[in-house]
Amino acid sequence: MNAPLFPSILISCPCSDNVGQQRSRRSKTAAADPDLDQWEEEGETFDPRSPRSAFSLFPLENLLFCEDCNQVRCPRCVQDEIACYFCPSCLFEVPSSTVKSEGNRCTRNCFSCPICFAALAVTATGEDQTGPFILLCAHCLWSTSDIGITFEKPTSITAQLTAKLKAASLPPSNSLAPPESSHSRPLSPLSQGSSVYNFRPNSPIPPPAPTDEAEFARLKGYYHQQNTIASSDDFGGAGSLSRLMGMYSTGRRIGSYGTGNMPKLVKQKQEWQEIESYRVMDSEDEVIEKMKKAGFYGATSQSQRIIQSHQPRLLEDVRPLAALLRTKRAKRCRSCRHILVKPEQKVGSIRYRIRLVAGLDHNAVNYFSLQPLATHQFLLTVTNPLYDVINITLATPEKTPGKYPATVYILCPEFEVGASTDVWDEALGPEAKPKAKAAKGRKTGLAGTIWDSGRNWTSVILEIVPPHLPDDVELEEDDFIVKVPILVRSVYESDVDKDDGIGKDIKEKKEHSYWSVLEVGRIGKKVAGKVGFDDSASAGTGVAVNKALPPTPSGEPREREHRDREHRSSSRSHRESAGAAR
């Protein structure tokens, strides 16, 4: 993905507001006066540098719009509903009845590499495409032969692999019956005064360690058996079960459970028994020896280990990963449960019906370097997907939030945008842009005037003066990015729903507002060649007008240095009016 990076526009979804938290004390007092409360909420500037903003800001293509709630819906405030399961590799659809028992994984020949997670291919190792076969990663060249596994035939790999792993990990005799083997020792009487260490220091013949999986099966069987006994006795299992359930009994933490209580417990006949044998701690000397031999590069990385259910330490113990199934899902609005996206729509071809009432647009130009303390101009274009004319108010703080604030001016923060004639074309994305029409704007660049407008869009100029970043401080990447929070508020009148038959000609005033964040670019700062950013783009002209949007017949770049001063005072007054509008 090499999409242009700057400038970009992100929309803030308001759904994340400390669900588990009481309101802060400050807003609690404010809550006494609802108006005040609302004022406060909207009066707070959205801070794009807050760590939480990473979770509430989304590019437009990740958002949906619920028309019933008149609200943006982001991936976290929609409810997913699975329609069907399929393997992303072989595209087989898997019936939901077998999905879970098959571990949510494809049971055909689809595996991914345990090292680099790319897809593995069944590959013949013999001449003329004969066996034995291996699973081979074309990306990093890992293959199952690295862990000593080859297959006789190129089909039913899953079954073959299961059989081979089973043969390798289990002792010859079937040990799935509760083993009395030496790996677990009877719980010796406590009085046994032995001082021998019980973590089995290098016993001469180490018994085969049962896998955790086998041990789990043994424990599960044992607990179920206990459950049977308990439920068949007269107490109805009360002695054991309720105690187990009371593990976290409400109210008091159990201070102590000492001598005083013992007799009572002993009296109960159907006592929940401890399992007769359990696994004592193994010596890990052998593991350490293996680590020593494997070194850094023979050990699994955290991501390689964590993805395998047996959490192997060494690369020699990894297993090919059966492909995880994927799903087709419907997405519903979390609050009103309306379906926002239907599952039958093909993945990849979904054109989300976004209707942001007013789409703030800003086509990206190429990677952008901003010059400190110089004025850069951008064209902000608001497109209107509605059949009604909308009135837009853009509000932005004079100084952007952060340690090194940039100065922001919107030359014309209040304006009108014409109605759309074809709502959906407009909402479906940038490629559905209206054809260039005779521009209504005069392109004067004067404060208080729009730059340009078309049938259902209007452009205004946004001016940014990036800060000078200090040389003597260690800066974070984030400090270099100029992020401008913009509150977009749209007011329009639309027809009242006609369902009741009487509202036909009644217009209703509607209002919608949301925070968006415009990331205009990176402050070009020579940083000892450490970062590979090409500063040449800014070095020459320093032209900052967005040329791409909308296709203006004569979108000539503007020299901003001298323009800057003459408009500063007048644009200030407009910012103030924007402030008053909030």
Add this chain to the structure above:
Amino acid sequence: MDPKTPTTYRGLPPSLRTPSFGLPTSPHRYTPSSSLHNHEEPLIFEIGSRILRAGFTNEPAPRCTLAWSETLWRRVGDRFTSASEEAEAKKWGRKGGRAVWDTGFALRGGEDDIDGEREGRVRQMMGLVEDLVERGIRVAYNKHLIIDSKQRRILLPVPPLFPTRLLTTLLATIFTHFQAPSITLLSSPVLAVVASGLRSGLVIDIGFHETIVTPVYELRAVEGRGLGVHGRSRRSISVLREAWIKFLLPYLPDVTSLDFDEVEEIMERLGHISSASEHSYDPDISIPVAGRTIKVPFSRLAEPAEKTFFAATTTQSDTPEYGDDDDTPLPRLLYNALIRCPVDVRATAVSRIMFVGGGARIPGLQARVLRELEGIVEERGWQLGGRRRVRRGSVATRKGSVVAERKGSVVSVKKELEVREAAPGREEEEGEEKLEEVLEDVKEGSEGSEEAEDSGEAEDMPVEETAREMVRSVSARSEATHEGDDSASRSGKKEGEVRGVRTLGVWAGGSLVAGLKVRGKVEIEKDKFLSQVANGGTGLPAGW
């Protein structure tokens, strides 16, 4: 009865598919499901500050094990799309290795916070917890479990003394974003014990921010008795990571800071506690770090973990021989917890010691902890009468060296003992300790005081405080009881040997318990919880 026996995972033999039973546990609470999945079976979510584990009842391992990696912290559509860009970004301060929360910080919210600044930060952290946990759980549901979230009950293991506010945030996040009808809370250490097949044990959880020791007796976590203070230590994975950074930097002249992710990778792959004898093969290990490769003898790679978990102290201090209360080395921490247990509990727990948490994975660590614990027990016994203690210094040193000879390196114990001998101020602390021990003796000796402890609120009051109050009234009596204690300590070995037991871990314990279809008493219901929280409550039952 119920034909829908839980589907076994990976073809376990039918003999283990025991039929499920019609338990007399309020059957009306189960909504019969027409689906092929067993909807009444809860999902088990183990939410740690570094790892999320999620999976199904009756399965041996979680379907989803997710590290809270940088990817999850990143904004959707973030511009760092390639690995190289990510690397560039890291140079500029994105250091990775973040934990979702800081338990200590969560606990400190509020009261004396006049300007609301700290409260603001706590709120911010809780907000981030919500954001991140929501994202992680969504990944678990959509990518690994592949099920719809609604109508699935959740079983949530909770560590002892988990900050209420954090718990409320976690519950609210699950209820709000995933519509679970109810969440059952179960004690993490108890589940660890269940996952070993036992009913009692001593669970030591070596986590990211702290290490917590919890005795479990008859499937109940023993709390109070000063365990809240003395069963915890800051020795943890985060301290270990710092130790690794300190260890690596001298190899890297002109490097001043390291990337956390990179350091964690090294410590996960190579960290261990040595046990082998000196003359064994000791190759140089090549380690890629900070853009270059360094070579370090394998045996030296044990140093950070040894320092972190066994050294007398990990903090800079004028008197390093007296560690802070929260800076106890692990063997000593276990001892401190055990000595605060009632005799029965101790006798049982000491031979059922189990390790969970990230630190449990460090090879050799468990054996070393047990070895040193045994050294301490041999040296001190459980009841420390006056006579024995007077001679302790010399006895201990001798013992220490014997131990060392026999079992390889117990450097820190030896050091500790030497220091103890040399330090004159030790008398005072011994005095303190004696008070505690007297108190313990009294507690254990008389049922009356134990009852008091049971019902009292004194749980987490520092034992010393209590001891000082009580010692005046009971000192005479304690003198008298020392005789008896001594005889008890002579037979002290009968209390049980130090022994480690393997557990399948907290998550597996949850899976087993859920499979029994018992319902915990602490079951939080969605609507009730959310309305309580909306009214300013914690949503948790009284007693939390």
